[in-house]
Each structure stands twice: as structure tokens, then as C-alpha cells.
Amino acid sequence: MQRIRLTNTVFEGLNNVYVLDGTADGADADELVLVDAGVALPAVREQLASGLADLGHDLADVDRVLLTHWHADHAGLAGAIQAASGATIHAHEADAPLVAGDEDSLLEEQRLQREKFREWGMPEETRAELVEFLNDHGDLGGEPCDVESFVDGDAFEVNDRTLEAVHLPGHAAGLTAFHDAAGDEAFVGDVILPKYTPNVGGADVRVEDPLGRYVESLLDLIDLDPGTAWPGHRDRIDDPAGRAATILRHHVERTENVVDALADLGPSTPWEISAALFGDLHGIHVLHGPGEAYAHLDHLAGAGVVERDGSRYALVDADPDVASLFPDPGIDRVVQWTGE
Numbered sequence: 001m002q003r004i005r006l007t008n009t010v011f012e013g014l015n016n017v018y019v020l021d022g023t024a025d026g027a028d029a030d031e032l033v034l035v036d037a038g039v040a041l042p043a044v045r046e047q048l049a050s051g052l053a054d055l056g057h058d059l060a061d062v063d064r065v066l067l068t069h070w071h072a073d074h075a076g077l078a079g080a081i082q083a084a085s086g087a088t089i090h091a092h093e094a095d096a097p098l099v100a101g102d103e104d105s106l107l108e109e110q111r112l113q114r115e116k117f118r119e120w121g122m123p124e125e126t127r128a129e130l131v132e133f134l135n136d137h138g139d140l141g142g143e144p145c146d147v148e149s150f151v152d153g154d155a156f157e158v159n160d161r162t163l164e165a166v167h168l169p170g171h172a173a174g175l176t177a178f179h180d181a182a183g184d185e186a187f188v189g190d191v192i193l194p195k196y197t198p199n200v201g202g203a204d205v206r207v208e209d210p211l212g213r214y215v216e217s218l219l220d221l222i223d224l225d226p227g228t229a230w231p232g233h234r235d236r237i238d239d240p241a242g243r244a245a246t247i248l249r250h251h252v253e254r255t256e257n258v259v260d261a262l263a264d265l266g267p268s269t270p271w272e273i274s275a276a277l278f279g280d281l282h283g284i285h286v287l288h289g290p291g292e293a294y295a296h297l298d299h300l301a302g303a304g305v306v307e308r309d310g311s312r313y314a315l316v317d318a319d320p321d322v323a324s325l326f327p328d329p330g331i332d333r334v335v336q337w338t339g340e
């Protein structure tokens with residue numbers, strides 16, 4: 001397995017494309033399979049082509065692309081790869097229509113976003129700016145393509161290894177890790193990342209109870225316990241279960257911060273809580289900040305700790321036991337990013 005890093009100026013930093021060509025695994029290089037692509041920009045396509053050339057491959061020789069999720073920085077170039085090579089594009093059934101460029105699914109996702117922006121109490125001017133930003137970057141999602149959808153538990157035979165699809169939603173509805181049990185490793189996309197915690201709530205507004213779903217996925221990953229995880233951004237994660245537990249504890253802390261902010265401010269919108277937590281935001285973070293605040297408020301509402309009235313959330317109990325709202329990850333290790 002080899003890695004190609006692609007530029008990405010909009011989302012979480014450089015994107016990893018993993019190249020499964022069988023060479024490092026000692027098998028015949030029958031098949032050229034990629035895990036994820038990159039944003040659909042001509043310069044990034046060039047980077048991918050030259051990265052493949054460095055490994056002795058041609059973009060036109062790609063047989064299959066396994067997508068971890070629909071986000072433009074992971075799926076954007078899928079259409080261009082397919083146009084050049086005829087590659088089969090695989091995506092989880094929840095994300096497949098968005099990757100395929102299905103008009104109705106794309107419009108529904110946009111409609112839901114705008115509805116959420118209002119619900120989150122985002123000021124009108126900010127909403128207009130954010131919609132403009134999203135429209136300006138719409139092309140990064142790339143051209144439509146044929147997508148073969150998969151479900152949790154489906155297996156892919158790739159050059160003598162078996163990758164099992166493990167559906168781990170939260171950050172995105174179709175987010176999936178590809179687990180190689182024999183090789184004790186998994187390609188995890190944005191399920192866990194080395195430095196940042198993947199956004200929940202803003203990154204895919206289609207997910208219901210995004211924080212609750214994400215916490216379940218973290219527990220599933222802890223259960224799966226791969227020796228190594230290859231994330232969509234940055235470097236290898238050597239203790240994926242420990243990292244998942246660290247992220248889970250981080251969300252408990254963030255929920256405590258949300259409760260503290262509500263106690264300070266009184267009934268508040270996700271937008272106001274986002275401002276208290278994250279301050280002034282720009283670019284894609286105008287989506288991610290209030291989305292994150294909403295995910296935590298919504299989770300608290302589901303537990304009956306806060307009550308929602310229109311766009312505002314209010315504490316029911318002045319001093320709730322936040323830790324009791326989350327499962328214990330059962331792992332004491334704290335994994336922090338020590339790289340650059």
C-alpha cells in the first residue's frame with residue numbers, strides 16, 4: 001500500500017489517497033485500487049496523476065475506487081478518474097446518490113442545509129455568505145459518475161486481501177471504514193483523525209442525532225480495534241481504539257462546555273453557543289461551528305437535559321451529570337497528536 005497526498009485548501013488540510021496495487025503485499029499487481037480521491041480541481045488531478053506515475057501507474061489504469069464518504073475532498077475526483085479509466089466507483093448506499101451527482105439528492109441536501117442554518121439561529125447576512133461560499137465551492141464535488149453502492153458488511157477482494165466495509169456514520173451518513181482483519185489495519189476516512197476531531201452536525205446535515213450516531217461509531221471502532229488506522233488526513237494512527245476513546249472523552253468535555261455556556265447565557269441558539277465556544281468563524285467553519293453546537297444541544301435535548309423552544313435551547317436541570325449521558329469507552333489511554 002502506498003499513499004499519495006493531495007492539496008486541499010478548503011477542508012481539513014491535505015487529503016490522503018491510498019493506493020492498493022498489491023506490490024507492497026507481495027501479491028501480483030493485478031488490480032489498481034484507490035481508497036478515496038481528492039477535490040475536483042485540475043491541479044489536484046495533476047497531483048494524483050503524477051503521484052500514480054511515481055508509483056509506476058497511470059490514472060487510466062485505475063480499476064476501482066473505494067470511497068469512505070461523499071465529501072468533496074474524498075470523492076471529488078471520482079468522476080474524473082472514472083472518465084479516464086472506466087474505474088468502478090464504490091460508495092455506501094447512503095452517500096452513493098450524492099457521489100453519483102443525482103440532482104434530487106443534491107437539491108435535497110442543499111434544502112436541508114438552508115433549513116438547518118435558519119434553525120440554528122444563523123443571522124441572515126451570515127446565511128447568505130455561507131450559501132455563497134458553498135455555491136462557490138460546489139464544483140469541488142466533481143462531475144457525475146456511475147456509482148456502485150455497498151452496505152455495512154460487504155467485502156471487497158483486493159489483490160489477495162479482503163477489505164470489509166464497516167459503516168461508521170456521524171461525520172457523514174455513509175461514512176465507512178474498510179477493514180483488513182488479516183492485515184490488522186483499517187482505512188478510516190474521517191471517522192477518526194490524528195489531530196482534529198472530525199466535525200459532527202455541520203459536515204452532513206442529513207444525519208439524525210449526529211453526536212449520538214458518532215459516539216456509537218467510536219464504540220464500534222474501539223470494538224473493531226484495528227492495530228493501525230489510515231485516516232483521510234494526516235498520518236497513520238497507531239492506536240486507533242485509544243484515539244477513538246480520546247475523541248469520545250473530548251465530546252463529553254465539549255458537552256460540559258455547552259452546558260456551562262447555557263448556564264451563563266440562558267436560553268440560546270446553536271449559533272450563540274457556537275460563538276461562545278469557538279468565537280468568530282470563517283469559511284467552512286461557519287458551517288462546522290454551529291453544526292457542532294447543534295449536535296451537542298440536540299444530543300442533550302434527546303437526553304431530556306435541555307428543552308428546545310423554536311431555535312433556542314434551555315437547561316431543564318441547572319447542573320446535569322453530563323458524563324452519565326455518554327458510554328464509558330473502557331480505555332484509559334489518551335492519544336494526542338504529536339506531529340507537526
Ligand SMILES: [Zn+2]
Nearest residue numbers: 071171190203
Ligand atoms: Zn469528511
Ligand SMILES: [Zn+2]
Nearest residue numbers: 012073190232
Ligand atoms: Zn475529510
